[in-house]
Amino acid sequence: MNFQDFFLNYGLLILLGALLVFMFWNSSRRMKKQREEQAQKARQTVPGAEVLLQGGLYGTIVEFDPDNLDQPAIVEIAPGVDIKVHSQAILRIITPADEVDDETDDEFDGIVDKYHETHDGETADAVATDAEPAADSDSDGSDGDPKPRA
Numbered sequence: 265m266n267f268q269d270f271f272l273n274y275g276l277l278i279l280l281g282a283l284l285v286f287m288f289w290n291s292s293r294r295m296k297k298q299r300e301e302q303a304q305k306a307r308q309t310v311p312g313a314e315v316l317l318q319g320g321l322y323g324t325i326v327e328f329d330p331d332n333l334d335q336p337a338i339v340e341i342a343p344g345v346d347i348k349v350h351s352q353a354i355l356r357i358i359t360p361a362d363e364v365d366d367e368t369d370d371e372f373d374g375i376v377d378k379y380h381e382t383h384d385g386e387t388a389d390a391v392a393t394d395a396e397p398a399a400d401s402d403s404d405g406s407d408g409d410p411k412p413r414a
Contacts, residue, residue, distance in 0.1 A: 305357060306330050314359035315339065317349060322358065 309315070313325050317339065326346055327338035336348040 308357040308360040313357050316355045316358055318353045318355045
């Protein structure tokens with residue numbers, strides 16, 4: 265039996281066997297890579313880490329239980345605003361907790377202090393929004409403005 269006859273009879277089986285071995289090898293390599301990524305994400309998912317949620321929100325983890333993934337994680341999306349999210353809703357870690365420092369807290373404190381310096385002494389009526397003007401409580405129902413509003 266020469267090479268050409270052997271390839272015609274068994275070549276397709278050899279090619280299919282090689283393809284099958286390659287598929288198993290590639291699949292196991294990909295699964296190993298995914299397990300490593302999940303393990304790295306689990307190590308970095310600790311309170312204080314900045315995260316991106318699947319809904320597109322950025323926040324800081326306040327509470328997370330890596331042993332019980334059915335328990336919701338508590339994420340702070342703004343100072344004083346904590347939300348509960350499913351632990352798998354954490355898409356990726358933006359800043360691991362070991363890199364988080366007090367600079368961000370100082371930055372937010374500076375913004376709040378600057379706001380209070382510029383708006384010191386103003387009442388809620390004095391800081392009106394564009395959507396709804398501030399109204400005075402006159403007995404005749406007018407707002408005290410000498411010209412009518414359009």
